[in-house]
Amino acid sequence: MTDHVIETDGLRKEFRRVRGGKHVAVDDLALAVPRGGVHGFLGPNGSGKTTTIRMLLGLSRPTAGSMRLLGEEVPRRLPAVMDRVGAIVEEPKFLPTFTGRRNLSLLGRSIGVPRSRVDEVLSEVGLEGRDGDRYRTYSLGMRQRLAIAAALLKSPDVLILDEPTNGLDPAGIRDIRQLVRDLGASGVTVLLSSHILAEVQQVCDSATIIGNGRVLSSGSVEELVGRETAPGVRVRVSEPERARHLLEDAGLAVTPDGTRLYVECVQDPARITQVLAEAGLFVSELVPDRADLEQVFLRLTGGEGLPPSGRTDEKDRP
Structure with a gap:
């Protein structure tokens, strides 16, 4: 069978x-x-x-x-x-x-x-x-x-x-x-x-x-x-500018993200908390940027989206 x-x-x-x-x-x-x-x-x-x-x-x-x-x-x-x-x-x-x-x-x-x-x-x-x-x-x-x-x-x-x-x-x-x-x-x-x-x-x-x-x-x-590699981690800390410099000095790529920081390509998020804690800064939020099916779909289809509503009625006839 x-x-x-x-x-x-x-x-x-x-x-x-x-x-x-x-x-x-x-x-x-x-x-x-x-x-x-x-x-x-x-x-x-x-x-x-x-x-x-x-x-x-x-x-x-x-x-x-x-x-x-x-x-x-x-x-x-x-x-x-x-x-x-x-x-x-x-x-x-x-x-x-x-x-x-x-x-x-x-x-x-x-x-x-x-x-x-x-x-x-x-x-x-x-x-x-x-x-x-x-x-x-x-x-x-x-x-x-x-x-x-x-x-x-x-x-x-x-x-x-x-x-x-x-x-x-x-x-x-x-x-x-x-x-x-x-x-x-x-x-x-x-x-x-x-x-x-x-x-x-x-x-x-x-x-x-x-x-x-x-x-x-x-x-x-x-x-x-x-199969989608999660690109990074979002971090919230009381002194984001100081935290950004500390993380960059540790060799991490950091981008400001509103009131948070976005740290790219982090294999072990614990490294972020360790670097900041050693300088007396403590993380209040640390969220891995996990992939979802939408990211997989958009990558595979070259960004061609699906309609947010309405029937996907594909008679496929010209």
Whole structure:
């Protein structure tokens, strides 16, 4: 049994431009999603994330390359594994005048799951007590939870979510994040495509960062962040100017940073406290400038940022 539930090799997708020529949305993509937990799929707008997901689900045909989902070659063997895969790629279509429960019951009947499964997924996504309300009265966060409930009806081994917190308020984002964490901890492998860097760092166990349709880096979130060398330490002291001269005399590179000092390339922060203490100065604050996923992302993508809000909806068509 492979350790990866999703694998692509040399995956390529080209679109024809209206005025001639080709647009390459995915270029030689090698993606490997480990079994279990939550895997983030991160990249700038138009980097090929949604196109890759659509190819994995048989909604778009690749130009070249191979894909495997739960060990089966797709799209050729997709019917063999679709009962084990749940996905939300585009906004689900529910009947607005029907209740949340009735929408799920109709869907469950169409795919042959028992009625008891509807109760289970409603509980899983936290919609008990609101399942009797009409869908049109649901908030955006409730609609997203109902969509996830629908994707869970089949008890999937793999759940693919494309921007699940898009457009939600802070409370809704918090609820969906917790739900995704719980699903990953329960044994479901979740592939989470997101443009929110903090979301990936808070929720995901591992991640793949892509740009221009290619993998730029992949691994556990801890590994990705750890590859960035923390550039320095921020220090607060009662006499910053005197402290700066003392540290510079000790061979350290120091830059004033408001009411603090920024000391570059410090391997051992204890050296700072030692130099200052020997001169009778005592540190009131010493904070390592740790790398985060945003720094990793910006370095890998050459500073190409992600939108602070709004859907990263990359149809990748010119």
